[in-house]
Amino acid sequence: xxxxxxxxxxxxxxxxxxxxxxxxxxxxxxxxxxxxxxxxxxxxxxxxxxxxxxxxxxxxxxxxxxxxxxxxxxxxxxxxxxxxxxxxxxxxxxxxxxxxxxxxxxxxxxxxxxxxxxxxxxxxxx
Numbered sequence: 437x438x439x440x441x442x443x444x445x446x447x448x449x450x451x452x453x454x455x456x457x458x459x460x461x462x463x464x465x466x467x468x469x470x471x472x473x474x475x476x477x478x479x480x481x482x483x484x485x486x487x488x489x490x491x492x493x494x495x496x497x498x499x500x501x502x503x504x505x506x507x508x509x510x511x512x513x514x515x516x517x518x519x520x521x522x523x524x525x526x527x528x529x530x531x532x533x534x535x536x537x538x539x540x541x542x543x544x545x546x547x548x549x550x551x552x553x554x555x556x557x558x559x560x561x562x
Contacts, residue, residue: 468551473519477500477510481520482519484499485537486537486542491535492532496511518541521536522535
């Protein structure tokens with residue numbers, strides 16, 4: 437922490453203000469957050485797929501506790517960004533949609549988690 441009258445060191449990852457508020461880390465890291473993943477439902481989808489080889493539409497719907505329409509909209513946004521891949525097939529006469537996390541999706545999630553960990557560390561590092 438800079439003393440009164442001392443020059444501020446801009447190379448530090450964060451600057452503590454009066455009352456322990458962390459300003460620089462939160463301010464500088466927030467624009468770097470992947471807004472596509474940061475949305476709660478999409479973060480849930482990507483996280484679920486990160487720990488499973490693949491999940492069906494029905495499995496994701498149950499896991500996320502959401503509606504068909506809501507899951508479809510969020511999954512499509514992740515597909516368009518190429519964070520997840522969708523495979524459609526039939527089991528008998530029933531359509532089956534499977535999702536898996538792609539390599540770019542895994543990298544995006546890792547970057548997102550790194551940013552969140554840096555924010556948490558800066559906030560707790562009092």
